[in-house]
Amino acid sequence: MIELRNVSKLFGQTRAVDAISLSVQTGELCVLIGTSGCGKSTTLRMINRLIAHSAGSIRIDGRDIEQIDPQQLRRGIGYAIQNTGLFPHWTVARNIAVVPRLLGWPAARIRRRVEELLHLLDLAPAEFAAKYPSQLSGGQAQRVGVARALAGDPDILLMDEPFGALDPITRESLQNELLRIQAQLRKTIVFVTHDMDEALKLANRIVVMDKGRIVQQDSPQALLAKPANAFVENLLGGQERGLKQAGLLRVATLMQVLTTAAAPLAGPRIKATDNLRQALSLMLWHRCSSLPVVDEQGRQVGVLRLDALLDRPR
Template sequence: MSAIRFDNVLLRFPSMARAAVDHVSCEVESGNLVVILGPSGCGKTTLLKMVNRLYEPTAGTIYLGDTDIRQLPKTRLRQQIGYVIQQSGLFPHMTVAQNIAVVPRLLGWANPRIQARIDELLDLVALPPGEYRDRYPAQLSGGQQQRVGLARALAGDPQVMLMDEPFGAIDAITRATLQDEILRLQRQLKKTILFVSHDVEEALRLGDRILIMKAGQIVQYDTPFNILTKPTNEFVHDLVGADDMVRQLSLLRVSTAMTRLPDGYALNGHNGHPTIAREDSLRDALSLILRTGAPKLTVLEDGSPVGTLTLEHIRDSASVGARG
């Protein structure tokens, strides 16, 4: 089921010679994390901001589920959508708890429910409530502020999240940690996420699918694996560095190349094969195969087998991109 659908969406600002978003049509499936990627000025943030009606399209329609978003009052629409921006956007005069409580209060939740939700979310983003509830944003590091911003966006339990370069102003080490947190939360919560990024490695690491834009148009909308191994044109090829095989293996998740087990299929234990998590990299998988000499790996999700991976799978994922 599509959670978000863009139907021939156009946005033209009066001062611009070309459209900021130029007849975009695509669907974002429920529970997917889709990264919108492209160079500065390509329209990625503009496209994102149309989903919560910060910008209104000149033409075309955006659907949330089966509903044209223009049929919803803006306030009601935005209460259904979590929004995370680059600088966290926390209210400086409010405590962490008060920041997280903003949307639940607007939704009219009872105070005991709000307080329980605050504690639940702080635990979820690995900020112990007893230590962080009463702090102010100025008393937090940049990474901690972004965790609180994420908790606030999740507070009303929205099914859709919009994230506009949320880690763009954070150092590389903290950024990698927060990316790990997003992957962990997404496995747990299964939200539908539109995530704007200009960072190719971030997009390849996080995205179930990647939407690449140039000059307001979609150039390719596909899985990270297909974008690296089957770039649609020279622009995409150069943008993602499709010739760099070692980099491909480091960035692609095992899940992109594995053979999925049929529904209802049960392995006898792990059939004696070494195991690897579906979110680990293909480089990790290659290292494990070479170290153990195993012909096949069993891929796990939450401790249960979901697929298998062979050296041939890994070789194919690297060699296809090299052939271009």
């Protein structure tokens, strides 16, 4: 869906992006990560021509973006940023409707789309459609920003640290919302962050950048297993790599299934859908070496033993 070939960007004599090549597949959630000034946001903004690239080529669905009218290009690409960019004097409904209006959609279709997206982002239309941005919490405003980015039903969504300014609880909630929406809609998403935990949670593929270059790109699991160099290893958390890897695996993958004859276990319980990092934390806190595993209805379906965590393959 998106292909960059030997793309560079110069600001005067400064090379912000240096001959990078990257392909993002249809339906993939690709995360660009690195320290401040590494070129990740510049790379994102070159895709929708908010910043012109200095060299190389960028193609979307096989078309060179320089052959596409910039306004037409941007109307076909959703864009969500950290400060939302909502128009303060417009209602939530009007903010979400801005791209469909530019695309010339009929009023009835726009109204249906706004309501659909408000429901999708857990914002009741009757409560939120007529509100103004100043009447929203940070998390609600960010949800509206995501809804606006999705309003024109684009195939591509670009997200530049959209949850970076939020508190940890709201941020986690919106990360879960994004994963839920992505499971339904299967958009092609390029997501910029400086938070490795966020990248590991969201990404199908992580692209690590440093000094304008791509240092390594791979799945979260492969990146944790074999970082290319000390920079990537440190970005992944150094000695905490084991915990971060455990956070990618579900309890169900290592639990021992409970037989019908086995008696239910007592003690702190964990869900089969929780991750192994959460399980290890419970074991350490309660000083136990096994946990009863339950399903979404609270019924015990298995047991997770500490030995299984220690023996898990890397």
